[in-house]
Amino acid sequence: MSNAIKVYRHALSGHCHRIELMLSLLGLSASFIDVDLAAGEHKVPPFLNLNAFAQVPVLDDQGVILADSNAILVYLERRYGAGRWLPDDPLIQAHVQRWLSVAAGPLANSAMKARLVTVFNAPFDPKPLIADAHELFKIVDAHLVNQPFLAGEQATLAEVSLYSYIAHAPEGNVSLEPYPHIRDWLQRIESLDGFVPMGVTKVGLVR
Structure with a gap:
């Protein structure tokens, strides 16, 4: 497929990596357009015409404009994935939606923000963010014991949505050492056909 799909992104954003990963898993090519967040490029037209919430990523699929990474994941899967990544079974769909909510809520408000402190100098207190991340990771690790x-x-x-910020949690000084099932889960994702990594920054802990 030609590069008819465009993705407006920041290369170190886990939200944007979700879309790059999904496209690669689906075997779809795309053009990636870097948005200079430090310069405020996301807060002025023409970017605001694409997403009034001033956030990356934004998908342009031949004129179909979508924002919000989880919404984009659902769109790409429904249009191109043939149910492989979001099966029709209602119970599995409900389980997937639960984890998408975890990605948008507890994960975003813990490990993601802790990483923002080290990677982007965000003005948050890292200690409670790191503590909340460990509480979340305990739950996720226990969930992965038997599946x-x-x-x-x-x-x-669910994997596509949670992978980026869990894999890169050490950059925010959240160690993955206590969580063997999470580490095995990350390796299973990294072994998938079409997997592409997100760029690693030289901050925080070493995974």
Whole structure:
């Protein structure tokens, strides 16, 4: 497929990496357009015409404009994934939606923000963020004791949504050493056909 799909992104954003990963897992090519967040490029037209919330990523699929990384994941899977990453079974769909909510809530408000402190100098107190991340990771690690993936026996959008910020949590000084099942889960995702990593920064802990 030609590069008819465009993604407006920041290369070190886990939200944007979700989309790059999903596209690669689906075998879709795309053009990536870097948005200079430090210069405020996301807060002025023409970017605001794409996303009034002034956030990356934004997907342009041949004129179909979508923002919000989880919404984009659902769109890409429904349009191109044939149910592979979001099966039609209503219970599995519910499980996937639960983990998408975790990605947008507890994960974003803990490990993601802790990483913002070290990578982007965000003005947050890292200590409670790191503590909250460990509480979340304890739950996720226990959930993965008896199943290989978050929603069951196969990888779904849940993996795509949570992978980036969990894999890069050490950059925010959240160690993954206490969580063997999470570390095994990360390796299973990294072994998927089409997996692409997110760029690593030289901050925080070493995974």
